[in-house]
Amino acid sequence: MKKAGVIALAVAGTALFFSCGKSQYTNVDMSPKKIKVIRDFGEDASQMLLSELKSELKKALKTKGPVDAIEVCSKKALTITQEVAEEIGDIQIKRTSFKYRNPNNKPDQYEAQALKFFEETLKKTGKLPPYYIQKVDGEYRYYKPLKVQPVCLTCHGDPKHMDEKVVQKLKELYPQDKATGYKIGDFRGVIRVSIPEEVIKKSCL
Numbered sequence: 001m002k003k004a005g006v007i008a009l010a011v012a013g014t015a016l017f018f019s020c021g022k023s024q025y026t027n028v029d030m031s032p033k034k035i036k037v038i039r040d041f042g043e044d045a046s047q048m049l050l051s052e053l054k055s056e057l058k059k060a061l062k063t064k065g066p067v068d069a070i071e072v073c074s075k076k077a078l079t080i081t082q083e084v085a086e087e088i089g090d091i092q093i094k095r096t097s098f099k100y101r102n103p104n105n106k107p108d109q110y111e112a113q114a115l116k117f118f119e120e121t122l123k124k125t126g127k128l129p130p131y132y133i134q135k136v137d138g139e140y141r142y143y144k145p146l147k148v149q150p151v152c153l154t155c156h157g158d159p160k161h162m163d164e165k166v167v168q169k170l171k172e173l174y175p176q177d178k179a180t181g182y183k184i185g186d187f188r189g190v191i192r193v194s195i196p197e198e199v200i201k202k203s204c205l
């Protein structure tokens, strides 16, 4: 009897651990398997977007200079984002931040909750969480945090230390710009990858 009880407890404990341990990086209970599937989708999509954006940015900075490179971000960022989404299929990608440059990138209420999660955890622990997963309205949202690197300062740094022409151009294009004044290592914002619940169900049998 005693032995059976111990075994039952052990089985229940294992099941609990594997099936409904709420990860510290999710807004609802999810199995580790589901988390892995969502992370794989999210990481693939955001890495693709990041490498496309970076190579376009590098090319433009080298051949045309920082003022014209702004165009890569203002005109091409959305197109590249759509192309990456189409290539992977059934997903949506967006870049967002509390300090947004383009008002179209303003966070919605769920994105604001995710941004807050990153900011608050960073404040509490001194470390940026590697990701955050949200279940909302028939989809899973994967968030990847972005940190400021040296190259970002060309357009997101302290305007006093930026090329005057870049500052001028940004003012013209984005009169309400909130996205300057960053330092290397700062939390800049997130890439959000949305995956329909159906897609996850199919891969998570």
Ligand code: HEC
Binding pocket: 057, 066, 069, 070, 071, 073, 074, 075, 077, 078, 095, 096, 097, 099, 100, 101, 102, 103, 105, 146, 147, 148, 149, 151, 152, 153, 154, 155, 156, 179, 188, 189, 190
């Ligand atoms: C050549 C200038 C330039 C550089 C360099 C640059 N950005 Fe941007 N960034 C922009 C512009 C312009 C926008 C607005 C894009 C739009 O209109 O959607 C933007 C938008 C963003 C956004 C979307 C949210 C918002 O503010 O509208 C994020 C996130 C972002 N940049 C992160 C970065 C990071 C991280 C780096 C460095 C790896 C970087 N940027 C480097 C010009 C730049």
